[in-house]
Amino acid sequence: MDRNDSFREFVALYQQSLMRTAYLLTGDPHLAEDLLQSVLLKVLGRWPKLAHVANPQAYARKALVNHYISWRRRPARAELPSSEPPKGSYSSEESTVARLAMRQALARLPPRQRAVIVLRYYEDLTEHETAKLLNCSIGTVKSQAHHALARLRECAPELAPRSEEMEELKGTRR
The missing domain is CATH 1.10.10.10 (Winged helix-like DNA-binding domain superfamily/Winged helix DNA-binding domain)
Structure with a gap:
């Protein structure tokens, strides 16, 4: 198994969990995708050292939070509030x-x-x-x-x- 295969396995296992964290941090699905993509690129660059770490998910989550916090310090992006609820199926109106x-x-x-x-x-x-x-x-x-x-x-x-x-x-x- 080469380096890319083990990274692909890591992403397949933890992408949803990391994406949920990114979404909860940003509050926007598109920003969450951007944030996660940026962090996964950084993790990929360090993957040879991380592949043998006991919990690479913890490293990725920490990188996600740190990147989010530093991201928020940058000039604000214009967010447009919407009166429409997000698309998706929920169990009830409440x-x-x-x-x-x-x-x-x-x-x-x-x-x-x-x-x-x-x-x-x-x-x-x-x-x-x-x-x-x-x-x-x-x-x-x-x-x-x-x-x-x-x-x-x-x-x-x-x-x-x-x-x-x-x-x-x-x-x-x-």
């Missing part, structure tokens, strides 16, 4: 509204906070893994998550569980 509200709320977060939310709650990484990926302390991850969640509650209060649901959850966890 789910569609919730997804749109979450996407809009995520877009209002600074890049670092958005990265923490995506990694912790969408990628289900631990605080330690998130801190390692973002090259910061666990305290910074906790602080960024706290501020980001407060901002999300402020931007999209309709996404917070209703008080009746919270009472039910409290009753079942005892």
Whole structure:
């Protein structure tokens, strides 16, 4: 198996996961594709060294987040808001509204906070893994998550569980 074959296998295994992360970071499917393509080109250049690493996906995810954060520092691209929901099939109208509200709320977060939310709650990484990926302390991850969640509650209060649901959850966890 040559170098390109092992890289193709890597992409086949992890492309969807990395694309989901890129989409959640950028909030735009086209920007997510651009971001992922840029990162995969960088990973390909380092593939001879990475092919034997225990977890090349972690390296690619870290490169994705770092590239996204540095990308956001560049001059802003004009984004055109749309009143039309994104194309795709969702299970219900309520789910569609919730997804749109979450996407809009995520877009209002600074890049670092958005990265923490995506990694912790969408990628289900631990605080330690998130801190390692973002090259910061666990305290910074906790602080960024706290501020980001407060901002999300402020931007999209309709996404917070209703008080009746919270009472039910409290009753079942005892």
